[in-house]
Each structure stands twice: as C-alpha cells, then as structure tokens.
Amino acid sequence: MVEAGCDGHPDGCPEAGPGRAFYVSVRSGDRAGCLAGPYATHSEALAAVDLVRVMAEQADPRAAFYGFGTCQAPDTARPVFGLVRRMEPQ
Ligand SMILES: [Zn+2]
Numbered sequence: 001m002v003e004a005g006c007d008g009h010p011d012g013c014p015e016a017g018p019g020r021a022f023y024v025s026v027r028s029g030d031r032a033g034c035l036a037g038p039y040a041t042h043s044e045a046l047a048a049v050d051l052v053r054v055m056a057e058q059a060d061p062r063a064a065f066y067g068f069g070t071c072q073a074p075d076t077a078r079p080v081f082g083l084v085r086r087m088e089p090q
Contacts, residue, residue, distance in 0.1 A: 006046060013042035014072070021075035024052040024084070027067040035068075036084040038075045045070040048084045055081055 006013060016022055021038030022045035036052045039045040049068050056063035 006042070009042070016040065016042075016072055016075070019075055020072050021077075023071050023073050023077060023079060024049050024081075025069050025071035026056065026063070027069070028062075028065070032071070034071060034073055034077050034079040036079050036081040037073075038077065038083070042070060044085075047086055051086050052081060052084050055084065 021040065022042050023034035023037030023039065024045055026033055026035050035056060036048055037045060039048070049070065053063070053068045056066070056068070
C-alpha cells in the first residue's frame with residue numbers, strides 16, 4: 001500500500017511485524033515496487049521519501065510521473081537504492 005503521509009495514522013504509525021520492514025515505494029499505474037529500505041519505522045521511511053524521489057528522477061526522468069510513498073514488505077527485500085537516509089542539517 002502506498003501512503004502519502006502519516007495522516008492515515010492519527011493513532012500512531014503501525015509497527016512493522018516480524019519479518020517485515022518499511023520501504024520507500026514507487027507506483028506507476030498498476031505497477032509498484034520498493035525503492036529504498038529497509039527501515040525499522042514508518043517515520044524513517046517517510047523521512048526518506050523526498051530524497052528517494054530526487055534520486056529516482058535523476059536515474060530515470062520518467063520517475064517525475066510516478067507516485068512515491070511508503071509500504072511494508074518482507075525485510076529480506078533489497079531495493080535498488082538501499083538504505084537511503086536524509087542528511088542531517090549541519
Ligand atoms: Zn505513519
């Protein structure tokens with residue numbers, strides 16, 4: 001499932017269950033996949049969405065038309081961009 005943000009989790013973000021983790025996901029039409037992760041928490045994955053979107057657009061200009069969000073998937077998934085983290089402001 002692709003989510004735009006945590007508005008869908010007013011009572012708190014879901015925990016990734018056993019063997020599950022959060023990922024930054026991409027969707028284009030009926031196709032969807034994980035681009036970055038695994039993250040232990042939903043908020044970590046959400047924090048990386050903007051950066052992953054930039055990386056994806058640099059890798060493929062068509063990504064500008066894709067939808068980005070987060071998903072849960074088995075924690076054995078190894079997305080193309082790996083574990084992307086936003087740089088902390090200096
Ligand atoms: Zn959430």
